[in-house]
Amino acid sequence: MSERITYQQFLYKHLRDQPGLTTLLESISNAAAGIAEELSRISFTGPADPGTVNLHGESRHHMDQYAETLFLTALSESRACFAVLSEEQTEMIQLTSALSQEAAYIIALDPLDGSSNIDVNIPVGSIFSIYDRFKTASPSHPAAVLQDMDGHIASGYVLYSTTTMIVLALPGLVTGFTLDSANGGFVLSHANIRIPDTGNxxxxxxxxxxxxxxxxxxxxxxxxxxxxxxxxxxxxxxxxxxxxxxxxxxxxxxxxxxxxxxxxxxxxxxxxxxxxxxxxxxxxxxxxxxxxxxxxxxxxxxxxxxxxxxxxxxxxxxxxxxxxxxxxxxxxxxxxx
Structure with missing residues (x-):
């Protein structure tokens, strides 16, 4: 049997010189695990309110707010995230944790993509990109670093389906981790993902x-x-x-x-x-x-x-x-x- 590598072990190996980023990515995985658990109970919480829409005029499921709240809480507690641009908010949210002024990272986040499919049990997901706010000349203005990709650090998504997966992209490396619900953590399941050159x-x-x-x-x-x-x-x-x-x-x-x-x-x-x-x-x-x-x-x-x-x-x-x-x-x- 191949060696079992946890998400945390992978992060510590590949990002050992970036402890803040490691903490941030761990907080994302913690929020993802919480969302997965709530989605597993969705049949007992009732369907979405069809009269609720978000700022884009799209149908809004109560899980949209739940997912965003879970992410914002986890990111704030990480003390590594300065601000979040969320699909669910008109403007960027600056987090108010005690060390927020020193926090290096800004996240662009879709807390729950495809939520209109939840009530028919179709897979949904979360999407994120991470930027280093100090890569811009205006670190006190969170939106500045998002203008281009110069400050980009990493991107990823979470897939909530028959299993819950995090797919994380670092420079030159895309890796997948599957949630081991019995142990409550993500484990390496897809090493060095490469998309086929073509398909049908x-x-x-x-x-x-x-x-x-x-x-x-x-x-x-x-x-x-x-x-x-x-x-x-x-x-x-x-x-x-x-x-x-x-x-x-x-x-x-x-x-x-x-x-x-x-x-x-x-x-x-x-x-x-x-x-x-x-x-x-x-x-x-x-x-x-x-x-x-x-x-x-x-x-x-x-x-x-x-x-x-x-x-x-x-x-x-x-x-x-x-x-x-x-x-x-x-x-x-x-x-x-």
């Missing part, structure tokens, strides 16, 4: 097909017609929880698209706490992430909840998608900026 799974909300621009429609038709060019066709798989769709893509290869539509000309997914962290994870694993015309990690953050289209996955598939997406009519190409 495409993931997109096909119901929006007629609202996509010409280039996106062309690529979807290309995916549908692969049987004409290869021995087997591409397969469509779309969960509707970004973490679940990206996790499958990361492990099996493929491509995930959330394009702009006529109604959402800048896309739906947010750059800071959805697209950037997922792009970083996939690229550190050997994949690629784009808006269709620009690299996700090259985009400056202009506003806390900025939206962008996203095309992410196996390098070969993303490259092919970009060629077809950029063949769209000039009037519609603005949607990919």
């Amino acid at each position: 799974i495409y993931s997109v909300n096909d119901g929006n097909y007629h609202d996509f621009d010409r280039g996106t429609q062309n690529y979807i038709r290309f995916c549908r017609q692969q049987k004409e060019f290869y021995e087997r066709p591409f397969t469509a798989r779309y969960v509707g929880s970004m973490v679940a769709d990206i996790h499958r893509t990361l492990l099996k290869g493929g491509i995930f698209l959330y394009p702009a539509t006529m109604a959402l000309k800048e896309g739906k997914l947010r750059l800071a706490y959805e697209c950037r962290p997922m792009a970083y994870i996939v690229e550190q694993a050997g994949g690629r992430a784009s808006t269709g015309s620009k690299e996700i990690l090259d985009l400056p953050l202009r506003s806390p909840h900025q939206r962008v289209p996203v095309v992410i996955g196996s390098e070969e598939m993303v490259n092919t998608a970009k060629r077809l997406l950029n063949a769209c009519l000039p009037v519609n190409c603005e949607a990919h900026v």
Whole structure:
């Protein structure tokens, strides 16, 4: 039997010179374990209130607030986090722990991605990116370090499903840890994750097909017609929880698209706490992430909840998608900026 390596042991080995970051990542895992436990009891707590919406006008499950509160509490108690940009808040939250002024890190956080799927028992997740606030000339202004990737340290997501997993991306290394519920901790289960160079799974909300621009429609038709060019066709798989769709893509290869539509000309997914962290994870694993015309990690953050289209996955598939997406009519190409 291979050696059992805990999440903490991994962090101490790879981040021994960054104790604050280790503490911060441990606090994230503690919050994730608490969220997983609460989700396991969700059938007994009743369905979400359909009349509740968040600041983006999207349905809000009571677990959204629960998850955010758990993360904020854990991050504050870590004394390593200076501020948090959360999907659930209009502005950045500066934490008030006693050592907050010395805390080096700022987190962009989606506390519970895909929460509209909870009541039908579909996997959901949490997404985060960590930045060093002292990498900017304005460390007292938390938003400054989020403007670009210069201060970025790490990204990750938590998948709450048949098992609960943390996938953590450090420079050049993507690693997965699975929650051992019997012992209450995460254990290394997926070492050095590498996304396949190509795949045969495409993931997109096909119901929006007629609202996509010409280039996106062309690529979807290309995916549908692969049987004409290869021995087997591409397969469509779309969960509707970004973490679940990206996790499958990361492990099996493929491509995930959330394009702009006529109604959402800048896309739906947010750059800071959805697209950037997922792009970083996939690229550190050997994949690629784009808006269709620009690299996700090259985009400056202009506003806390900025939206962008996203095309992410196996390098070969993303490259092919970009060629077809950029063949769209000039009037519609603005949607990919």
